[in-house]
Amino acid sequence: MDELEGHMFKEEMRRFPMMAQGGNALMQLLVDDMMQEHARHGVDTAAMTARLNALVVPQAQQATPAAVKVGWQAFLVELAKHVAAEDDALFLMFQPVSPA
Template sequence: MSHAEQSLGLLARTIPGATRVFHAHHLDFCCGGKQTLQTAADKAGLNATQIAAQLDALQDGADELVDWTEADTPDLVAHILARYHARHREQLPELIRLARRVEHVHGDRPECPLGLADHLETMQQELESHMQKEETVLFPMYLRGMGHPSLPPVQMMRMEHDHHGEELAKLEALTNGITLPRGACNTWRALYLGLQTLREDLMAHIHLENNVLFERG
């Protein structure tokens, strides 16, 4: 079944980042989540095929099977920048928006993750600061062949990675292990799908830096 024939709600629940696409096109995947993408696009005067192609691109962004331990440093750095730094900058604003919506609409439910949006904003600020330091200081050192595991900037980035891990643990505590409650709406489902993807991406990101890039020198 093509994406155009699937419901907005199903697409939002199963494709990380789909809610960002729907939001950009002003498509209601929550209350109007039972509509197919084709029907919703037709009503809004939009091209369902083009929107479906954007969803395809999200899925095609999955990692290729590459052994990054054997990759040249410039290729590894380029991969980290494109696959993780750019992805986090896309993920977090949308997750914050979804979390604010869930807290606003469902704040009276005991299982609502109150404080999640604020926590995600903190994570966004900390990650942005961290990534900028890597992009302006650390990665250029490795690209010039001057990187080494014992360098103070490397040790600092490892410490910040440990802190990111602690922030992920807080995120899981706020969301009961990113476990959906019964009767969760499409927005809530999309939020938790996105959180699971963020967790997986951030862990893979830290692994590539700590255990592959930072060990070079």
């Protein structure tokens, strides 16, 4: 959670405002950093999914972990949309132009 909040803070306070202004010489480094963070989020969320799937609770208490799993799946869907929007659309606008 701390990593995700740090990532979002950097996006909202530094990277997105810089992108809105057209970027600068550091933009490719910032984009590379964001993509590396996205990759780490994928590793971290897979680990959390494994932990949730391994969770064993008494039958009488199944409702709570089931609700957590539903919420977790919804979060993963939203995170995937966020990453795809940035990696597959937004970041492409700041890729260096190759000479023809």
